[in-house]
Amino acid sequence: MQDPSAQPNSSILQELVLHRMPFGKYKDTLLCDLPVSYLEWFASKGFPPGKLGMQLATMFEIKTNGLEYLLVPLKRQAGGRKA
Template sequence: MNSEILKEICTTKMPFGKYKDRILADLPISYLEWFQRNGGFPKGKLGMQLAT
């Protein structure tokens, strides 16, 4: 796994939704599971970060 991606996950904030402005690494697992059940992660870089 790329260390740069891990650094970004620890500094990037969720840009929308229930957990807006929360650091991606601090998102609850249940929220990530919700994405999976409801159509998958967003497209692009954010989706890749959430899936990591």
């Protein structure tokens, strides 16, 4: 049985709409706006270590499972904020 006190960490999703890719072809692109083909490439080659790798893997799961609608309110809330 799942622990009822365990809640999803919404800050992970918020970071996807605020943080930008720090390197590569899509440098300065918001993580939530990375094309699925780029995320698929990382999935096949291996995500980078650490927090960025976790964020990219999360974004890959969101996009490949049709869950992008979860980010819409967060993107709206983020408005013009830049990270």
